[in-house]
Amino acid sequence: DIQMTQFPSSLSASVGDRVTLTCRASRTFGGYLNWYQHKPGKAPKLLIYSASSLQAGVPSRFSGSGSGTDFTLTISNLQPEDFATYYCQQSYFIPYTFGQGTRLEIK
């Protein structure tokens, strides 16, 4: 199975900040990398698919990049509603696997 490792596991930031979350895979799999936002009690929400494609309706302050084994999610100009847990996921090999998540908290 492909192991996905996210870091940091948690991050404190302020409204208006720019943050970068990192996801590293145990092996390469092309660009089959997605990012999701998850808030407690809510449905997870797709933000980025195929490493860098912004899902319709997602604000442009979210961006994704990367290739090979290293991927990043950048959130510019943090807004109050962005404080949540973020997961990366590879969708190339079954079983599809997620990172352990990065919890983004308000400083």
Next chain:
Amino acid sequence: EVQLVESGGTLVQPGKSLRLSCAGSGLSIQSFWMTWVRQAPGKGLEWVANINPDGSEENYLDSVKGRFTMSRDNAKNSLYLDMNNLRAEDTAVYYCARQAVSVRGINWFDPWGQGTLVTVSS
């Protein structure tokens, strides 16, 4: 409103069985792969299983293979997960999601339901 709605989660004893359902509302699932993902208490997301549009192909996480069976009824716009011989480690919120696939074969999960809680305990 476009949504997936899960149901069927409850408290169940170890070794028992349970069926989860997922219904599409305002969206059709019949042309899409569908997937189940779970989140154990205090843990991250874990993919469980998926099924192709006509129900002829399924894939499972090794730890549930032989115990869980995914099925669908496209006429009812619904998806099911039959869980047998449940274990304490199956305790989780179970989410269904539509699996979109691009022409290049890239796939992602969108939208997701809000989940249904399964608790396996004596």
